[in-house]
Amino acid sequence: MPKKYVIANFKMNKTDSEVAKYIDEFKPLIEKSSCQIVLSVPYVSIKTAVEKVSDSNITIAGQNLNENDFGAFTGEVNAEMLTAVGAQACIVGHSERRSKFNETDELINKKIMKGLRDGLICVLCIGETLFDKKNQKTEQVLKQQITKCLNSIYANELNHIVIAYEPVWAIGTGISATTDEIAQAISLIRKMLSNLYDADIASKVAIVYGGSINEENIKDIARLDDVDGVLVGGASLDPMSFSKIVLAFDDEERTNDKKTKKRVLKK
Ligand code: 13P
Numbered sequence: 001m002p003k004k005y006v007i008a009n010f011k012m013n014k015t016d017s018e019v020a021k022y023i024d025e026f027k028p029l030i031e032k033s034s035c036q037i038v039l040s041v042p043y044v045s046i047k048t049a050v051e052k053v054s055d056s057n058i059t060i061a062g063q064n065l066n067e068n069d070f071g072a073f074t075g076e077v078n079a080e081m082l083t084a085v086g087a088q089a090c091i092v093g094h095s096e097r098r099s100k101f102n103e104t105d106e107l108i109n110k111k112i113m114k115g116l117r118d119g120l121i122c123v124l125c126i127g128e129t130l131f132d133k134k135n136q137k138t139e140q141v142l143k144q145q146i147t148k149c150l151n152s153i154y155a156n157e158l159n160h161i162v163i164a165y166e167p168v169w170a171i172g173t174g175i176s177a178t179t180d181e182i183a184q185a186i187s188l189i190r191k192m193l194s195n196l197y198d199a200d201i202a203s204k205v206a207i208v209y210g211g212s213i214n215e216e217n218i219k220d221i222a223r224l225d226d227v228d229g230v231l232v233g234g235a236s237l238d239p240m241s242f243s244k245i246v247l248a249f250d251d252e253e254r255t256n257d258k259k260t261k262k263r264v265l266k267k
Contacts, residue, residue, distance in 0.1 A: 003036040004222075004249040005162055005208050005229030007123060008236030009063065009091060010041050019045040022239050023052040029243035033057065033250050035229070039236075040091050040123075043077050050086030061089035061123065064097055067110035079118035089121035091231075093149060095168045105148030112149060116157050123162045123231065124149055125210070126189075130169035138167075139188060146192050155197045162206040163189060164231040170211025172233060179220050182209045186226050215241055218248040 014022065019041050030037060040061040041049045049060045066076035082090060092115060093108035108124070115122045126145040128138040146163075153161070165185050170177050177185070186207050193202035209221060210231030221227060229249070236242045 001253070002206070002228065003034060004253075005038065005206055005231075006033075006035045006242075006246045006249060007038040007061070007091075007162075007164075007208065007210075007229065007231045008040060008242055009094070009210075009231060009233050010039070010237065011063070011096070011233060012042065013237055014042065014045065016045045016048050020048050020052055023049060023058070026239035026243060027053070027056050027058070029239060030058075030246045031056065033246050034253065035246050035249050037246055038089055038123075040089075043082075046082065046087050047085045059088045060086060061091060061121075062087050063091045063094070065090050065092065065111055065115055065120070067107065067114045069114075079115045079120050083119055087120065089123060089162075090115050091123045091125060091164075093145075094125045095127060095166060095171060099168075105145055108149045109151050109153075112153065112161070116153070116160055121160050121162060123164050123208075125164045125166050125231070127166040127168050127170075127211075133167070133169060138185070142185070142189060143192055146189065147196065150196065155201050158193075158197070158201060158205050162208060162228075164208050164210050165189060166210035166231060172212070174212050176212040176214075176217050176221075177209070179224055182221065183224055183226060186224075190226070213245060215244040215248075218245045222248040222252040 037058045038061050039049060039058060040063045046060055053060060062082045065082060066073055066078045092111045093103060097103045112122045112124060126142055128141045132138055132141045167177050189207055190202045193205055206228040208229040208231050209227055213230050213232045214235045232245055
């Protein structure tokens with residue numbers, strides 16, 4: 001079984017010393033987890049975070065990157081700079097970047113190409129707005145985002161991409177998508193990947209869900225077979241809450257192991 005991704009997105013929260021304190025508190029809570037845990041911290045804390053997680057099963061990610069190599073782009077950070085301080089992944093195309101910083105699918109595609117070229121795992125965020133959902137445009141929107149964002153990305157590069165299905169209406173609203181909605185959207189995304197690449201490749205791409213995840217609703221979400229993990233905003237800011245979200249996946253794995261053993265014994 002591939003590891004489940006449990007990714008935190010701190011967004012613009014926590015100073016450097018707060019990130020350090022968080023990791024000190026968080027590490028012992030999840031040390032037995034078999035999940036692939038990723039903390040996406042503000043740029044200025046990546047180095048501190050990388051040092052703090054060096055003896056653990058946690059990796060550190062950026063929240064954005066610039067698509068250019070180097071040069072006159074005041075205030076920007078590129079993929080090479082992220083990897084140089086030890087980041088192994090980066091969120092790309094978050095809906096807040098799309099809506100507040102005018103990022104288009106074409107720009108996000110360039111960012112992914114740059115991130116992949118420099119060795120980062122790219123967590124590509126896609127998802128429909130409430131307006132899209134109300135107008136039955138979800139499928140159309142997801143298709144456009146996937147097709148454009150993955151333009152010219154080769155099949156063998158997809159193992160360095162995690163797709164995060166984050167419906168915009170579920171982000172920070174306290175209204176998570178239902179398990180049916182999540183399962184439906186993920187199956188739709190796999191179908192789209194299958195059309196763009198092939199069924200075998202599509203089945204192996206990691207697809208996670210994000211949007212108002214908490215300690216309670218994670219139990220049902222972790223039970224969904226086709227969900228390869230989660231991307232968590234608000235509930236990731238408290239180490240105890242986030243550890244419970246991580247451990248929900250471990251609990252689920254243990255339950256599945258027991259079920260498999262029982263089936264084998266019955267034979
Ligand atoms: P919330 O978990 O706060 O809804 O945020 C989700 C998100 O945007 C993660 O990238």
